[in-house]
Amino acid sequence: MPKLCYLDAFSGVSGDMLVGALAGAGADQTAIIAAIASLGVDVRVSFEQVKRQGIGATKFHVHAEETSRHRHLPAILKMIERGEMPERAKQDAAAVFQRLGEAEAFVHQMPIEKVHFHEVGAIDSIADIVGACVGFELLGAGEIVCSPLNLGSGTVNTEHGLLPVPAPATMALVAGVPVYSSGPAVELTTPTGAAVVTTLARSFGVMPPMTVKSAGYGAGSRDFPGQANVLRVILGEANGALEATAVSVMEANIDDSSPQVLAYAVERLFAAGALDVTLQPIEMKKGRPGVLLRVIAKPEDRETLAQIVFAETSSLGLRFQTAERRVQARAWIDVETTHGKVRMKVSGMGYAPEYEDCRLLAQAAGLPLKQIIAEANAAYLNNSR
Numbered sequence: 001m002p003k004l005c006y007l008d009a010f011s012g013v014s015g016d017m018l019v020g021a022l023a024g025a026g027a028d029q030t031a032i033i034a035a036i037a038s039l040g041v042d043v044r045v046s047f048e049q050v051k052r053q054g055i056g057a058t059k060f061h062v063h064a065e066e067t068s069r070h071r072h073l074p075a076i077l078k079m080i081e082r083g084e085m086p087e088r089a090k091q092d093a094a095a096v097f098q099r100l101g102e103a104e105a106f107v108h109q110m111p112i113e114k115v116h117f118h119e120v121g122a123i124d125s126i127a128d129i130v131g132a133c134v135g136f137e138l139l140g141a142g143e144i145v146c147s148p149l150n151l152g153s154g155t156v157n158t159e160h161g162l163l164p165v166p167a168p169a170t171m172a173l174v175a176g177v178p179v180y181s182s183g184p185a186v187e188l189t190t191p192t193g194a195a196v197v198t199t200l201a202r203s204f205g206v207m208p209p210m211t212v213k214s215a216g217y218g219a220g221s222r223d224f225p226g227q228a229n230v231l232r233v234i235l236g237e238a239n240g241a242l243e244a245t246a247v248s249v250m251e252a253n254i255d256d257s258s259p260q261v262l263a264y265a266v267e268r269l270f271a272a273g274a275l276d277v278t279l280q281p282i283e284m285k286k287g288r289p290g291v292l293l294r295v296i297a298k299p300e301d302r303e304t305l306a307q308i309v310f311a312e313t314s315s316l317g318l319r320f321q322t323a324e325r326r327v328q329a330r331a332w333i334d335v336e337t338t339h340g341k342v343r344m345k346v347s348g349m350g351y352a353p354e355y356e357d358c359r360l361l362a363q364a365a366g367l368p369l370k371q372i373i374a375e376a377n378a379a380y381l382n383n384s385r
Contacts, residue, residue: 002142205246
């Protein structure tokens with residue numbers, strides 16, 4: 001059964017940290033080494049057990065002579081294709097490099113086929129990306145979720161000179177991803193690490209409900225005082241809630257839209273996938289009455305819903321927050337009433353008839369809505385005995 005893999009990037013993520021963490025979580029080190037060796041390049045890799053602020057972790061080392069050689073994307077993709085590794089790992093590694101190439105092309109304002117890979121195209125980064133993709137496949141990671149990324153701060157030396165953290169390629173890669181900066185003033189998330197997680201992770205946020213099977217810690221190159229410089233990989237099986245526990249909360253203070261316009265905006269937001277939308281009366285500056293619009297959304301729907309808010313209301317800005325929620329698993333059960341079928345939402349000991357079903361039956365029968373709701377509840381209880 002495919003496993004759920006959570007990446008806890010509280011100290012950022014780099015390619016070597018990721019490979020080390022996957023090996024620490026149980027990925028066969030010999031198989032990773034063999035896959036990298038099959039690329040046919042002059043590189044030697046190894047694993048070492050180290051400590052970072054007292055935490056035992058796995059350090060992935062890459063020893064190569066070709067770190068200054070530049071490569072184009074087609075040559076790297078051919079190298080991966082002829083390697084001996086699972087087909088999914090090949091596809092994932094190729095997708096990571098494609099995304100990395102697109103980011104470099106955007107940063108340097110040139111066609112992707114003309115991009116020269118520098119640090120990220122050196123053989124050590126190729127080994128990191130292939131090693132990570134093989135590691136995920138060895139662990140049977142069917143779904144990958146990542147925490148918000150700690151990017152670090154300060155500056156970093158690159159082939160293009162001294163650049164601010166995050167490096168331009170990293171900045172392009174993490175667009176639309178929750179990020180923050182904490183800890184020492186160094187680069188914590190590298191372009192290679194950002195490329196892997198933004199390509200392969202389904203979502204970013206808090207740890208999803210899961211039964212933990214194993215965990216591994218991948219060590220970064222430095223040992224910082226006061227912060228364990230490790231990436232944690234948690235592997236397990238999904239359980240409990242069926243919906244994501246990470247949500248985006250969008251808010252806007254509005255004082256010059258009519259109630260009818262706001263009601264229509266709420267309808268559109270729900271139709272576009274909002275999990276919840278509320279309107280709350282507030283008092284704004286100079287005593288003006290206003291409305292607080294709050295939208296709760298799945299992270300992947302955030303930008304779509306934001307555009308609806310801008311289009312349908314007078315708001316010129318939105319506040320975004322990432323929040324955590326807990327939801328119980330629920331199921332839909334059909335019950336028959338004397339006036340027709342009603343869907344019941346059931347969760348644990350709780351149950352409730354679907355409003356729209358009851359409304360349509362009440363209108364068709366010319367009966368009060370509360371009567372249809374009562375009949376649906378009675379039908380469910382009778383069926384549950």
